[in-house]
Amino acid sequence: MQSEFWHERWELQQIAFHQAEVHPVLPKLWPRLNPQAGDGVFVPMCGKTLDMRWLQAQGQRVVGVELSPLAVDAFFAEAGVTPVRTPHGALESVQGGGVTVYCGDFFALKPEDVAGCELIYDRGSLIALPPQMRRDYVTHLRKLFPGGARILLVTFDYPSAEMKGPPFAVTDAEVREFYASVELLSSEDVFAANPQMRQRGLTRLQENAYLIAF
Numbered sequence: 001m002q003s004e005f006w007h008e009r010w011e012l013q014q015i016a017f018h019q020a021e022v023h024p025v026l027p028k029l030w031p032r033l034n035p036q037a038g039d040g041v042f043v044p045m046c047g048k049t050l051d052m053r054w055l056q057a058q059g060q061r062v063v064g065v066e067l068s069p070l071a072v073d074a075f076f077a078e079a080g081v082t083p084v085r086t087p088h089g090a091l092e093s094v095q096g097g098g099v100t101v102y103c104g105d106f107f108a109l110k111p112e113d114v115a116g117c118e119l120i121y122d123r124g125s126l127i128a129l130p131p132q133m134r135r136d137y138v139t140h141l142r143k144l145f146p147g148g149a150r151i152l153l154v155t156f157d158y159p160s161a162e163m164k165g166p167p168f169a170v171t172d173a174e175v176r177e178f179y180a181s182v183e184l185l186s187s188e189d190v191f192a193a194n195p196q197m198r199q200r201g202l203t204r205l206q207e208n209a210y211l212i213a214f
């Protein structure tokens, strides 16, 4: 997916992926990562998700990355936080309220930017990317975490011929191709709860959550 696509989504506020509440999977399944207070959690392609505020409130240090400055500004404004902005190579570090968001391209991040994070919360990153970019994403994630990490991954699966992503369908087999240690924690039929997907031609929509270690 080209960056222009995402900038345009944010400019036009076509952000149906954004949830007005914390994602229900997060409070339910986050303990399965065995997080300790003070542990760093990386939230790739974070948008302005409230999930970062929930993670911070659990005592985690939160580090996100997001392409759109509109999303980053909205995240802090909606949290009532005036962040500190610092140029950071090709990115900008935007920091406040226990959350650091790097504004810029995920692929420009370096391992030192996520140093101290061993936990990853991926909701809406892998499924935001077409097939080849998903492979590049996982390759870069591995470079960012040379010592390994634990991921709570939330994906969508649906008959891929029925709809052009994003969100893209990510099958169970693909997740297992990317990562060696994969446990399916939950699989929910979320078709009825996503009427806009029915309008886009889907007949089935499953939301899967995985615990991954690499």
Ligand SMILES: C[S@@+](CC[C@H](N)C(=O)[O-])C[C@H]1O[C@@H](n2cnc3c(N)ncnc32)[C@H](O)[C@@H]1O
Pocket: 003, 006, 007, 017, 018, 019, 044, 045, 046, 047, 048, 049, 065, 066, 067, 068, 071, 104, 105, 106, 107, 123, 124, 125, 128
């Ligand atoms: C499907 S949305 C998910 C947002 C968020 N994770 C959530 O749950 O609401 C994907 C997000 O990834 C951002 N994005 C896309 N490509 C990116 C890239 N290469 N680097 C950083 N962010 C990116 C988009 O701007 C968008 O906000």
